[in-house]
Structures are given as C-alpha cells and as structure tokens.
Amino acid sequence: MPFDKSIKKVLVIGSGPIVIGQAAEFDYAGAQACRVLRDAGVNVVLVNSNPATIMTDKALADEIYLEPLTEETVKRIILKEKPDSLLAGLGGQTGLTIAMQLDKDGFLAENGVRLIGTNAEAIDKAEDRQLFKDTMAEIGEPTIPSDIANDIDTALKIAEKIGYPVIVRPAFTLGGAGGGVANSAEELKIIAKTGLDLSPITQILVEKYIFGWKEIEFETMRDYAGNVIAVCSMENFDPVGVHTGDSIVVAPALTLSDKEYQMLRSAALNIISALGIVGGCNCQFALNPDSFEYAVIEVNPRVSRSSALASKATGYPIAKITTKIALGYTLDEITNDITGKTCACFEPALDYVVVKLPKWPFDKFAGASRKLGTQMKATGEVMAIGQSFEEGIMKAVRGAEISLDTLNAAPISDLDIKERLKIADDRRLFTVFEALKNGISVDEIFEITRIDRFFLYKLLNLVNYEKEIENGIDEILYLKGKKLGYTDKALKRISGAAALPEMNAAYKMVDTCGAEFDAVTPYFYSTYGNECEARSFKRSGKPVIMVLGSGPIRIGQGIEFDYSSVHCVWTLKDAGYDVVIVNNNPETVSTDYDTADRLYFEPLTDEDVMNIIKVEKPVGVVVAFGGQTAIKLTKFLDSSGIPILGTSAEGIDLAEDRERFDELLEKFSIKRPKGVGVNTLDEAIEAANSLGFPVLLRPSYVIGGQNMKIVHNEDEVKVYMERILAQGIDNPVLVDKYMAGKELEVDVISDGKDVLIPGVMQHIERAGVHSGDSIAVYPPYSINDKMMRRIVDCSEKLALALGTKGLVNIQYLIYNNELYVIEVNPRASRTVPYISKVTGVPMVDIASRVMTGSTLKELGCGTGLHKIPPYFAVKVPVFSFEKLNDVNSYLGPEMKSTGEVLGLGKTLTEALFKGLTAAGMTLKSSVLQKDVGVLLSVDTHDQHEVVSLAKKFYDLGLKLYATAETAETIRTLGIAVTEIAGIKESDNAFKLLEKGDISYIIYTGALMDSTVEDYIALHRRALQLSIPCLTSLDTANALADITAARYNQQNTELVDINDMRTERQSLKFSKMQATGDDYIFIENFDNSITCPESLCISLCDRHLGIGGFGIVLIEKSEIADAKMRIFNRDGSEGKMAGNCIRCAAKYLYDNGYASGENITIETASGVKSLELYTSGGKVTLASVDMGRARFETKELPSTINADRLVDYPAMIGDKIYNITCVNVGNPHCVLFCDSIEDIDIETVGPKFENAPIFPERINTEFVRFVNKNTLKMRVWERGNGETSACGTGACAAVAAACETGKCNKGEDITVKVKGGDLIVNYTDERIILTGDAVLVFNGVTEY
DSSP states (O other): OOOOTTOOEEEEEOOOSOBTTBOTHHHHHHHHHHHHHHHTTOEEEEEOSOTTOSTTSGGGOSEEEOOOOSHHHHHHHHHHHOOSEEEOTTSHHHHHHHHHHHHHTTHHHHTTOEEESSOHHHHHHHHSHHHHHHHHHHTTOOBOSEEEESSHHHHHHHHHHHOSSEEEEETTOSTTTTOEEESSHHHHHHHHHHHHHHSTTOOEEEEEOOTTOEEEEEEEEEOTTOOEEEEEEEEESSOTTSOGGGSOEEESOSSOOHHHHHHHHHHHHHHHHHHTOOEEEEEEEEEOTTSSOEEEEEEESSOOHHHHHHHHHHOOOHHHHHHHHHTTOOGGGSBOTTTSSSBTTSOOBOSSEEEEEEEOOGGGSTTOOOBOOSSOOOSEEEEEEESSHHHHHHHHHHHTTSSOSSSOOOOSSOSOHHHHHTSOBTTHHHHHHHHHHTTOOHHHHHHHHOOOHHHHHHHHHHHHHHHHTTTOOOHHHHHHHHHTTOOHHHHHHHHOOSOOOOOOOEEEEOOSBTTSSOOOSOEEEEESSSOOTTTTSOOOOSOEEEEEOOOSOBTTBOHHHHHHHHHHHHHHHHTTOEEEEEEOOTTSSTTSTTTSSEEEEOOOSHHHHHHHHHHHOOSEEEOTTSHHHHHTTHHHHHHTTOOEESSOHHHHHHHHOHHHHHHHHHHTTOBOOOEEEESSHHHHHHHHHHHOSSEEEEESSOSTTTTOEEEOSHHHHHHHHHHHHTTOOSSOEEEEEOOOOEEEEEEEEEOSSOEEEEEEEEESSOTTSOGGGSOEEESOSSOOHHHHHHHHHHHHHHHHHHTOSEEEEEEEEEETTEEEEEEEESSOOTTHHHHHHHHOOOHHHHHHHHHTTOOHHHHTOOOEEOOOOSSEEEEEEEOOTTTSTTSOOOOOSSOOOOEEEEEEESSHHHHHHHHHHHTTOOOOOTTTSSSOEEEEEEOGGGHHHHHHHHHHHHHTTOEEEEOHHHHHHHHTTTOOOEEOOOTTTOSHHHHHHHHTOOOEEEEEOOTTOTHHHHHHHHHHHHHHTTOOEEOOHHHHHHHHHHHHSOOOTTSSOOOBGGGOOSSOOEEEEEEEEETTEEEEEEEOTTOOOSOTHHHHHHHSOTTTSSOOSEEEEEEOOSSSSEEEEEEETTSOEESOOHHHHHHHHHHHHHTTSOOSSEEEEEETTEEEEEEEEEETTEEEEEEEEOOOOBOBGGGSOOSSOSSBOSSEEEEETTEEEEEEEEESSSEEEEEEOSOSTTOOHHHHHHHHHTOTTOTTOOEEEEEEEEETTEEEEEEEETTTEEESOOHHHHHHHHHHHHHTTSSOTTSEEEEEETTEEEEEEEOSSOEEEEEEOEEEEEEEEEO
C-alpha cells in the first residue's frame, strides 16, 4: 500500500523528561519519526516538555510546543493546530497513555483526529491486563496464572488462590512503576496499594512469580497488510524477576535451542497479528529452562527501550520503519538502509554478540537499597558489540564508567559470598565472577542465582584465562586476551608483564544480514585477529574530525550532551569534514547509523579511543560536547600528541587547578569563595574550622556534583570526607566557604578574540543546591543593569584567559551585592539545548565552527550579551524518586535529578507554573480549590525565614500544618497553625495526606537530623499521591507566588518555539463598562492573538494590570457585522454576555466599523441583533435581542434526570435549595432569596459554580423579588466570581421570575445590580435587554 495521501498534518507526542524507565531512547525514536514524516511532506506538530532533546530541535517539526505533557494541554494544542492524525507509539508510555485517554474521551473523534499506526483497540488489548489475558487465551498463547484486581482485598484473594510468591504489575505504568514481588500477604498489601495508586486506571495484575525461568524478548514488526517479521531476539542474563531495564541483556538470544527459538518466534508473530499491532512491538516471554514450557509476560504495543537496543544491535531502524508503516507503506515497499538492496521485510541475522549493561544511580544515593526487582532503577545503559559474550561483557563493563576494566570488583558488603549470590543487585555480575574465582561450581551458582549455565561457563572462561596469565603472557595468550575483551592495561596488571606484543584492533561492520549482503552504512565495532573493514572502507578524502560522545545516561550527565554531540557532528559535516563519532549508548541519536559519516560503537576509554584514532587519523578530536566522559580523556589525548579542538588540556587544567585558577582571578580582581584543597580528613577538619562553618566539600574533576556536600560541623565533615576518600580519588578535595547567595549560570562562546554570551540564567534556589537540581530562569529576574555589566565583563575576561575556542560555562554567586565565581567549565553544559532553543542562538553550531577556525565576526552572530527575547524560560528539574523510594530526596550540592522540563511564558509566574506542571507537580490554589493545606517542617537555621513564607501561604488562604519547632516559630506572628507530631510519635501526618488535607510539603531538616528517615517515609507516600515535596525555601516561595496567580492549564499561552515573538508586542485596547461590568476590548481582525486566554491573568488584574472581568476580542465575521469572543478573568471562554455585547456594539459604531441604528454581532451562542441609541454621535444605550430562553435541562447541561429545573429542590454542597435553571446564551441557576445582602457569596458561589450536577459549571444569581416590575440581584459568574452586573444573568433572573409567576411576561422589568440598572423584557419567543455602554479609556499595553 503506498503513502496514504489523506495524512496531511500529524501530531507527534514526545515522552517528556528523562526519568528512570523512560530515557533517551524516545528522543532517538521520536527524532527518526519526525524526519520520516517531514521527508514525506507531512506537516509535523510536536509536543514535548523536554528541552534537552534533538527531537525538539527547530528543524525536526513544523510546530514545536515545549508544553506540559498532560491531557488538558494536548487537547488545547489539537484545537489550535487541527491535525488530522496522531502518532502515539513513539512517545513511550507517556505519549501512549495521553493518546488513549483522548481516544476514550471521544475527543479525537469529535475533532476529526485519527490514530495512525496501531489503533486504540489493539493498544487496549496489549495494555489492559484483563483484555490482554483474554486475547492470549483466545489464540492459545499461555500466560502465567494471574488475575486482575482493582482493590487490595481482591489482590489478597487472588494471591491466596494462586499461591505466594506473586508479582504485581500495574496497568499503564512506566518502567514497572508500582510493581514488585510479594512473598506474603503483608508485603502484598503494601505493593498492591502502591500499584493501584500509580495505575491511571487503578488496576493491577497479580501474577504467580515464576522464579528461575529465563526471560526472552522478541522485537517484532507488522504492517497494515499483515506482513510480520521478528527483528531481533534478546535474552536477559538475569532470570525472571529482575526488570529487563535492570538486567544485562544479550542479542541475539544465546541459550535457546533452534526448537525453542522457533517456538517463541512463532508465538511473538502470532501475538502481534492477533492484537492487530501496526509497527514495532516488543513481546516478553518467560521460558522454563527445564522444559519447553513458556508463558507470555507482556507486550509493549509501541517503540520501547528494547526497540532502541534492537535497532542498534541489528542496524534495523525500528522507529523509522514504524513511522513509514503508519504512513501506509508495507514492509516490502521499504528499503533496508544498511544494505541498500534488501527490503524491510528481511529479518536481520547477526554474526556478532551484543551486550547491554545498565547504568545505575547508586553512587549518588549512599545507603539506598541496591536490590533489583520488577521496578526499574537504572538511569541508562551501555551497549557493546563483540565476537563473543566474553568480549561483549568486558567492553560493556569498562564502558559503563564504574572505574572497572575487568570483572574483578571489591565486594561492597561483609556478607559471605554465597549469601551475596542470593541478592539480585547491581553487583551480582561481579559477585558471580568472584564466586567462580573462589572455586564455587557453576552448578551451585546456578542453583542459587538461576543464571543460565551458558553465561556462567562464559564467565568461567574469563576466570580461567586470568589464572592462565598470572605468571606471564606470550603472543598467543595476548591474542586470546584481546579476543576476550581485555585492555592492554588490564593484561599488564594481571600478568605482571612490563611490555606486551603489538597488535592493532580490527573493525568489523554491522551489516544486519550475517554478511550475506554488503553493508553500505559504516557502523563499526572492534575485535581482534580479523580483517579490518574500517581500514579498507572507501573514504571521501575530506579531512576527518572525531567527536567523542558522552556514554551512558546518568544523573549529572544526561541527554543534553548527546544533543550537543549530534549538533557538532551535523555542523562539521556541513563545514566539509568527514565526521567520526565514538559512543556506546544505544538510546541516543548520536549512535544512529546515519548521524555521522562513520560510527564506532565502542567504550570511551584511553585505549579504545586511541585504537580508532590509529585507523581514522583525524585532524582533531572534539571533547567539549561529551560531558565529563570525554573531558576525562583530554590529558591522555594531549600527552599522546592528538590535536584537541576547542578545549585544550591546558585550559581544562587551568579551570580545575585551584592555585592556578586563583592566580587568574586575582589578575582580573574577580572574587571567589575562600577555600583550600585537602587530601586527608585531618586537613579537611582544619580547613573547615579555619574558614568557619558552613563549608562546601567537593572533589575536583567531577560532574553532577558527585559527593559534594554542605556541612555544618566536624561530625558531618568526618562522615562525608570518609565517603569521598573511599572512592579512591586522585585529585584534592576542595573545601570552600559556603555562602547562601543568588546563583547564576552563564554560557559563553569564545573564538579567542571575541565573546558571545547567548544567555545569563538565575537560579531560584540559592547557592548550595546543585545547578542541575535548581530551577533556572532565563532571563534573570532580579539582577540590576550594573551587576549584569559586571557579569558580562568577568565572563568575557575568563573565557579569553582560558584560551578556549568554543563553549565555556561559568557559575557565579552574588553575596552581599558582590560577585563571586564558583566554577568555570570549558565545555558544553547541560543548559546548552535550553538556551539555544529559547534565544534562537545555535550555540553548538557556532562553537563547532569556531573550533575549526571561523571567527564570530565571520559567522555574523554578534558579540557581547545576546538580545533578550520577550519570554521567561524556566528549566525545572525532574526526579525519579518514585523508582528509588528509599532515598533521601533532600536537595543539596550533589545532583539528584534525572531530567528536566521547560516552561515558557510571558511572565515569570506563568513560566514557573508551566514548568512545575510539566515536571509532574499537581499545583493547587486556594483561589481555585478550597481546603488547600501546606505542611512545614524546617531546620533550626531556617526558622527565621519560614515566618515570611508561612505568612505568604496564610494570606493566600492555605491552611498551615507544622512540626513542633516550626509551629512555635509561626505562632510568633499570630498566625493559626495546626501542630502535628513527628512520624515516630504519630501517623497523623500520613492521615492528613490520605484525606487530601495537605497539598504541599516543605521540609528543610538537617542532613544528619533524626527526622530525615521520617521525611523519606513521608515523601514516599506523598509521591504516590502526587503531592509536591520541596526541600528549599526558595522553591517554596516561588510556589507561593504561583499559587497567588490564577494560572491553570487552560489559560497559559501555548508557545510554538518555531514562531516565537522576537520582541514585546504593542496591544491597543479599550476599557469599557456596562452597568459597572468592565471588560478589556481588543481588535483581532488579523487573528494575530492566538491564545487570548493567556492574556486574561495579567491584563485583568486590578492591581498589576488594566483591570476587568475579562477580555473581549472583536473579530471579522462572515455572517454578521462583526464577531465577539469573551474570555473570563480565569481565561475560560464564555458564550454570551449581555453587558459585553452592548459595549461591543458601541465599539463598532463609535469606531466606524458599523453604521445605522441596527447591527448584528456573531457570538458563540449565535448571531444577536441590537438596536443602538446615540447622543452626540456616540452610542449611550443599546437594546439586544438575546434570543429565546431555553429551560430544557440538556441545554445547561445538568446530570439531573428532569426535563426542566423550575423551582426544583437540588442538593448544593450539604444543603437543599429551590433552583430555576435557564440558558440565555450562557447557563444560569437562579435562586430567589428574602435577603441577598446577607449571603456569604464567596462561600456559597463556588459551591453552585462547581456543583457536580453542573458538569460544565454554571453562573448563579441570588435574586430578591421587590415588586412585579423590580428585582434586586447579586451574581456569581463562573470563572470570574462576583461581578458588578451580568446581562445574561439579569435576563435569566427575569425569565425565572416570570416562569414562577412572580412577574408578568411582556413587561419591562428593572433588575438592580451593584453596577446600576438593567431593563429586561421577557416573552416566550425572545428576551430584550436594555442598558448603558460606556468607554472608560483607551490605551496601549505590551506583552
């Protein structure tokens, strides 16, 4: 089937921030998808909240929204962009879940959007546990004994029936979130509760735990015509029970007999066909090692982590083919890029072994449980390719950056080795190796671990080889060692040899077809003793530059460095170079076979990189974009005489060497916090006492603030110095005086003569929270011009002094109005993608050209501080604490976040709201929701600051809860606060969380405080309930500011980063009022205002803006004299307003857009006719025909099962009221009262507005009957609160009075409101509303 021409505009949903369970693999998949769609001429609309990705690059989509990935926001983007199709399977679980919610709501069908690729029914069959089980039963595929539970009692009954142990798998969650193995009813209660809380459909699968079975995966592909192939088989090193993301994985599966392989391949193809999947799909099986018994574990009906691994393992571009299939192509119509000859329906065949090794974050979380289970904990992974499992595992281990180049690792526990073998943790591979070295048999290890004997014998080969060379090494043993994956350094260390034979690495090409066809894409891996295909590969003759990638995703070094590496490659290719990239991360765009001219999938170590240099002979190597992974190689490369582009070894050393850097700062009279370098514990204590507490301890040459700590006393110095020294560091530990000032970050591009500063960022949190964990704001929000000039001056001097040609990142501190330098990094930082996208400065492209000799002036990109755009951009960190639920989430100088999101807004509060929402925080406001509470528990040295924060929250109407010391401090202001006991004394705090009384937790306990354990437990539960926990008072203050604003997901601006304003826009307006009901009128004849709802919050504020009850847009109409659109103060769109339409008529007449005494205006409730009364050529009064009053219940709408609600008794809140409901362009609920002055409208009004019987909210009128021709009224408008008048409300009040016999139809009735009088004449056919219309003033504002 050829390309489906009906697909014109596709919405692609990304996967959002990097979190455990969802890493860079979706940037890789999404980037491929966007490129395929654009190549096909399809308009691509992308929504993703992650600024660090290639996917959100301006060139990859036509419209790009860096917006929160929520159902509400995606709905708004669909309404704005009107795509005809939605591609859901490339945004991980996040994208898939949102797409399914939109489909189930009927929203996609209502708006003419279809899912392309796998349809909703097929996704449901795979994702919904019960439907999946039923489908498997229908096609005769075995599943593990299990059942579905929607509550804990059911889960316990299922477990009792199938027997413990059981495994819990929540529906529609990511990375096994909320799952786990339960060995008893007590354990099941806890795991089931967590799983049910985290599942968006409150559903878990309780399944028999089949310990010891093998876990096998098949990556499959199917097209619309029903053609199916198995792309790749994969096998977990660990048995069932360890999440596949946390297991070592090999491809192809190595331990299967041909019968087993064919059996599972057939099952996978059977499943994908039965489910009706279209595109890539991952099938997971459990296989009994002692028989041919197998069971289907689960199916992912989307591109997954395993898809990325399978793509890189085979060279078969799964995401690319999936997208082409979604466009209508069949597998036999798609060419295999690797061979250029075969089509995509050929199954890849591998003549090598691929090994994936996870990268865990336990180095960041001392004391966290390292135990692995069904909930994923790894942040990233490395992949290695070899001719054998032994070669693959050795390359993977040394590429994982865990300070190992063999499997000889010191144990981290005092337990007996057999006890350690029982524990499935991140060290298990090394424990098994140690056990084999200690003579424990393969059979005994198998019985304990159930790791297949095949893998154990392979590890035994390595053990035996190391024994073989203990007393020396000859040429034959050397070749054997190289084929097993050992480095020269390791061989020298193990054998004691002073010198080794010389042998060059040979590079083989990944060809996807077992060498049956020639490969045309140069994608290489190293081995020994073979012909070198890289040396014989035909080259272009262009000069070669090598770019070093950033290795595995980990805390401190994420996807942002891959973004920089890829941009560098693209730019250098454009500049006429042959570009070679070296990296070992299968999840990234940099390791896509068509990113660079040649790809080497190799570990980033001295020897591996040098071997490639021998083949490629580059004119230079780029280390500046590969994070600390690449920077660490600089000294070695420099000493080996390899030219380093941009960042010199000298420049890096100057920035890191304290004494040399201090001399440089002194030369320029730039200050830095006082500090010294120390090598021992005693020196550290002496330095800390000399500088005065608090001090900051930090090792040099690290990224992500590893092992950095702020310490307040000698005891803390001892704890953290011992931890740092235990890492076996080579460089001094720096002890700095800690200053709690404003922290700034500056990205600089230098060509050696001139300097460009794309942006200066200010952190919300004061110094002391790692920059990667801080909320960063661009442009700075509280830095004056004089200080900004000082920052620019210092940045220029430092960048030039370091001699860097390219990027430099500088971190500053402002303390007591003095500027201090914290650190300088002559490399790309994690802020590069964010600042590039917001400022429009292609930072990496410019830096790459500068590295190769261009000057800033030649490139025409300007110098000095770049022009600031008219937006605030807020980078908000994202954490994965729900996957590591026993870690301390307290933020400090050591980085803990795994990813980031971006919030873009016209104001700082709007941008912050969007950023925090995108980061997954549920932000509640007492303005919008009642009964919002905050729990405060702060350290002794924060007590003086908590008072103003508590006052802020109190003034905003939040209820305050606090622990004893904090409560006592708050009471000094005379503020009401509820004191709660600590967790050890009472479970009161947990009860308040469960009841929903607490919406935020703010905790700043001391690092070694006894309350830390309490906080970890409370934080774990709060995470499950989506309650934000903040450990910085600065973040809490920002939160209070957002709470004070009235932002919600319906009234922010949707910013397309491909169409951002470059300067502030002028906006002419007229402030008008009718009977005191005032609105801001704006002409929008050219439709240039695309998100009017986002203007309401700032412009309607009576203290900080123009002031008004809303905004009215005057637009062109094809069916009337003009069109009127009304937006309430909260941004919600109204359908009709009697007061607004009279003012709109006056605006049109007075400004010459309409003439004559009768005009028509189009509204969301239809076209309305008006009669105008003028004086002195200006309109003073207007009568509007409001149309017929509609009393039918469905017109409101209401959930009450009655035809009409006239004098109807209804429960509102906890009280019964007699109400009359009518739609007069807007829905209204009228309540007749004896007295309207005594009504507590602020309390009662919201109860009516948000009553469950009115699903779309309602306006409410409180009316006193004065006489047959007079009513007195107060009104509560939905979205606005109490207003001075309401035209449709007055009409509703008169209609209700006539229908209940209080007034006569056809007579003029005066309705007295706060703002004056309105005259209403009501009949069964129509309502005429007459009242004044007044221009208050004209003006111009900016946005």
